[in-house]
Amino acid sequence: MLKTHSIKNLLVVIFLLISSLSFAQKAYTISEIPDPKKNGGGWVSNPDSILSADHVSQINATISDFEGKTNVQVAVVIVNDFDHEQEDFDFANELFNTWGIGQKTSNNGLLLFIAKDRRKYRFITGTGIEGVLPDVKLKHIAEQNLLPAFRENNFGTGIITTIDAIGVVILNPENKSELNQFFTQQSENGDLGKVWIPVLVIILAFFGIFKIVNKQAKKTIKVDASGNNGHEKTIISGCAGFFMFIFVSIFAMVFFRGFGLFDKVKLIHAPFILYGILAACLFFRYLFHISSLRKTHYDDKNYFNAVSDFNKKNFWLIIFSPLILITLINYLFKRGKNIDRFKPVLDSKNQEMLRVDRDINVEGKPFLSAGQRAEEGAQTYDYDIWESADHKEHVIKQWPAEEYNSYTECPKCNFRTYKLNKQVTVTAATYSREGKAKLINECSFCRNVEFIEWITLAMLVKTKSSSGSSSSRSSSSSSSSSWGGGRSSGGGTGGSW
Numbered sequence: 001m002l003k004t005h006s007i008k009n010l011l012v013v014i015f016l017l018i019s020s021l022s023f024a025q026k027a028y029t030i031s032e033i034p035d036p037k038k039n040g041g042g043w044v045s046n047p048d049s050i051l052s053a054d055h056v057s058q059i060n061a062t063i064s065d066f067e068g069k070t071n072v073q074v075a076v077v078i079v080n081d082f083d084h085e086q087e088d089f090d091f092a093n094e095l096f097n098t099w100g101i102g103q104k105t106s107n108n109g110l111l112l113f114i115a116k117d118r119r120k121y122r123f124i125t126g127t128g129i130e131g132v133l134p135d136v137k138l139k140h141i142a143e144q145n146l147l148p149a150f151r152e153n154n155f156g157t158g159i160i161t162t163i164d165a166i167g168v169v170i171l172n173p174e175n176k177s178e179l180n181q182f183f184t185q186q187s188e189n190g191d192l193g194k195v196w197i198p199v200l201v202i203i204l205a206f207f208g209i210f211k212i213v214n215k216q217a218k219k220t221i222k223v224d225a226s227g228n229n230g231h232e233k234t235i236i237s238g239c240a241g242f243f244m245f246i247f248v249s250i251f252a253m254v255f256f257r258g259f260g261l262f263d264k265v266k267l268i269h270a271p272f273i274l275y276g277i278l279a280a281c282l283f284f285r286y287l288f289h290i291s292s293l294r295k296t297h298y299d300d301k302n303y304f305n306a307v308s309d310f311n312k313k314n315f316w317l318i319i320f321s322p323l324i325l326i327t328l329i330n331y332l333f334k335r336g337k338n339i340d341r342f343k344p345v346l347d348s349k350n351q352e353m354l355r356v357d358r359d360i361n362v363e364g365k366p367f368l369s370a371g372q373r374a375e376e377g378a379q380t381y382d383y384d385i386w387e388s389a390d391h392k393e394h395v396i397k398q399w400p401a402e403e404y405n406s407y408t409e410c411p412k413c414n415f416r417t418y419k420l421n422k423q424v425t426v427t428a429a430t431y432s433r434e435g436k437a438k439l440i441n442e443c444s445f446c447r448n449v450e451f452i453e454w455i456t457l458a459m460l461v462k463t464k465s466s467s468g469s470s471s472s473r474s475s476s477s478s479s480s481s482s483w484g485g486g487r488s489s490g491g492g493t494g495g496s497w
Contacts, residue, residue: 088118379404384397
């Protein structure tokens with residue numbers, strides 16, 4: 001009987017031991033606490049489900065709101081228990097620095113760590129937020145909001161009211177200004193070292209590129225009798241004005257924050273903005289050079305060859321200004337359409353004829369008539385002249401030009417120089433009276449004019465333009481994918497309930 005009783009007692013002890021082990025709470029280490037940024041986003045780590053889903057959602061929404069407005073990052077961690085070999089301050093401080101709560105350049109993070117079974121809470125603050133939320137202020141907030149609710153086991157309510165109270169302090173206009181100023185200064189100071197080298201490299205690189213392009217441009221621009229070219233002053237003044245514009249823009253952005261126009265632009269963006277501006281300017285400089293080639297070469301074949309030579313030597317410009325690729329594709333398309341145009345023509349002896357260089361013989365004399373020259377002037381037709389080697393035969397080839405569809409054949413001279421529905425202003429409209437214009441068809445060669453009708457031009461109206469400015473800041477309810485890399489030097493407060 002005694003033996004049976006002893007066995008029963010032993011079984012009870014074993015059962016109680018197993019039960020206690022089964023229901024023992026997990027003591028988390030730093031690495032075991034789930035980082036909310038890596039587990040679906042948010043700011044709350046709630047691995048033991050102490051908080052309800054509604055409470056977690058409400059806390060996340062509140063933190064998201066004032067993070068979007070002030071850049072302050074707040075994390076909430078609530079567990080049943082943590083590593084028994086560490087005190088709550090050491091554990092919370094290590095967790096703060098492991099995750100990197102707050103922005104790296106301003107250390108404006110805040111951690112609220114709660115251990116339910118130990119009945120302890122701990123605030124850890126970054127150096128950038130200690131001035132706004134000193135230990136005394138956090139202690140007062142906890143005593144007024146956190147502890148009363150925790151003593152009633154209302155953990156969700158206690159955290160929500162505490163976060164709301166912290167939000168009131170952070171969103172205070174005076175404190176908000178201090179936080180933003182600290183964040184901006186720290187961010188710009190940290191970014192400056194990363195920015196000036198790329199900016200300098202970009203400026204020097206583009207300066208060299210512009211020098212190369214300008215040097216090549218001078219070789220293609222015709223020089224007048226006085227030894228001056230028509231575009232040299234334009235190039236010099238244009239480059240000087242461009243670099244002055246760059247200097248003023250950067251000065252305004254850095255020192256005056258762009259007079260409110262660049263509120264969302266950060267110093268770290270300067271190299272990208274500078275590259276974009278310089279790339280666009282290089283694109284227009286390229287177009288200017290191509291335009292100068294067009295003015296230099298009246299002969300289309302010589303023009304295509306000059307552009308082709310320039311592109312072969314300077315294809316690398318695409319790296320610095322990808323927009324140039326669009327022009328290159330357009331050029332290749334046009335050149336492809338003109339392949340058959342420049343194939344040699346055979347004379348009566350089946351010998352290849354020579355194409356007259358229109359850069360040398362601009363007027364096409366004695367082969368082209370005045371009407372054909374007028375068509376070339378109106379850009380309705382291009383004429384290629386082919387002449388036999390013995391100069392006894394010639395062939396004139398006609399090709400539609402850029403303005404072909406803008407004109408039609410004149411009923412009087414039969415050249416394609418007849419402009420339809422041309423509006424000619426007779427009396428300009430003013431603010432006090434209407435104007436008058438006539439609609440005509442006119443030939444630019446023989447001056448044949450056909451009147452169509454009179455047109456009344458509407459009187460000018462003075463308009464008042466008003467502009468207003470409004471500024472708004474919006475915050476996202478969704479969190480970023482990681483913390484900002486902030487650190488704490490040990491600031492904060494804590495206690496128990």
